Amino acid sequence: MSVARQRLVETARDLFARHGIPNVGINQVIAAAKVARMSLYNHFASKDELVLAAFEAEAARRRQAIEAAQADAPTPRARVLALFDVAEALASEAGFRGCAFLNLAVETAAPESRGHALARRHKEWIRDNLAVQLRQAGAAAPEALAEQILVLWDGGIVGAYVRRTPAPLRAARTAALTLMSQAAAG
């Protein structure tokens, strides 16, 4: 992997996530990456291909952040809550724009596009991660509960973005705790 390509992907990942795909032009990317225009088109057939590579990198980054936060957690329940810690940390950053993958799905209109599929895969990874923790916690129906907590997570993130307050994420965390307690008791 050439250094020019690495710089392109990393720069594009940052710019697309922070400002949105249609708001970042090719010229911006190559200027920020300090790379020639033709270097981009030697490595990627089009802007769309660069977008896909950038969001694959973003997905890997997010998975690592989640796993790092979970590594410190002693119990399955704490590993579930770690996801909300990651989201709150993200939401407190300047230029927070919600979930990059939900935005990707919105900005690449076609539902059968590869960008949409990438977003879907990322969400399924999170749901499966949650299901693993919940199974370890002994929940009665770990998959169903994982689906519910993923909904809370997504809703908390988009709510925090649109309302510009961490309140939805706090509410999501509280609700997740309630659901987990209910699942353990029932």
Add this chain to the structure above:
Amino acid sequence: MSVARQRLVETARDLFARHGIPNVGINQVIAAAKVARMSLYNHFASKDELVLAAFEAEAARRRQAIEAAQADAPTPRARVLALFDVAEALASEAGFRGCAFLNLAVETAAPESRGHALARRHKEWIRDNLAVQLRQAGAAAPEALAEQILVLWDGGIVGAYVRRTPAPLRAARTAALTLMSQAAAG
């Protein structure tokens, strides 16, 4: 209100919601509305102004849909669930693109923009509507619970969009029921 203006707002509301703001050009709007280019610019200073008017109309439409669904519901709890019925009906339509207001916030990058504020107001209206029902249902902390159920609603909608299945909305509904039962019992 002139007929040309009405047709513009209604057409723009439909097109922007179904295809996304950046994907719908002025030419498309005026062609679909069968209105002259200058009629648009006589009523609206710019595309942004048309976008705002269109989404104000969309917000009114959504509020009406929710209130209509709630009108048939006999109990406060049923009126809360009516919101999820509305969302599921929306998600089952062809060309479903998630929540138009979350998309508006994403597509109008600036968080201090009027579009962003419009989306925020719409979400707050839904939260307040939920709080009214939950207070009537005798929940211990209706505002906090309303916040949690709004999170479930948003998360269910975006999940249904990105994963192209009603599963997240069903999970959201189930979780809302659990939280309401918990709040009544506790």
Add this chain to the structure above:
DNA sequence: ATATAGATAGACCGTTCTGTCTATTTGGAG
């Protein structure tokens, strides 16, 4: 019947954007 305000069609302008082409330079392997 006429005046007036609004609607119409369409040419036009400037900007922005993606993507191509060319000519030149760099750097590492044989």
Add this chain to the structure above:
DNA sequence: CTCCAAATAGACAGAACGGTCTATCTATAT
């Protein structure tokens, strides 16, 4: 040293878009 692949700068094309301008038409109210 030489060669070759990759990187570079920048001009250029082609298209789409938002927005302006003009000249014509239509309908309604007096």
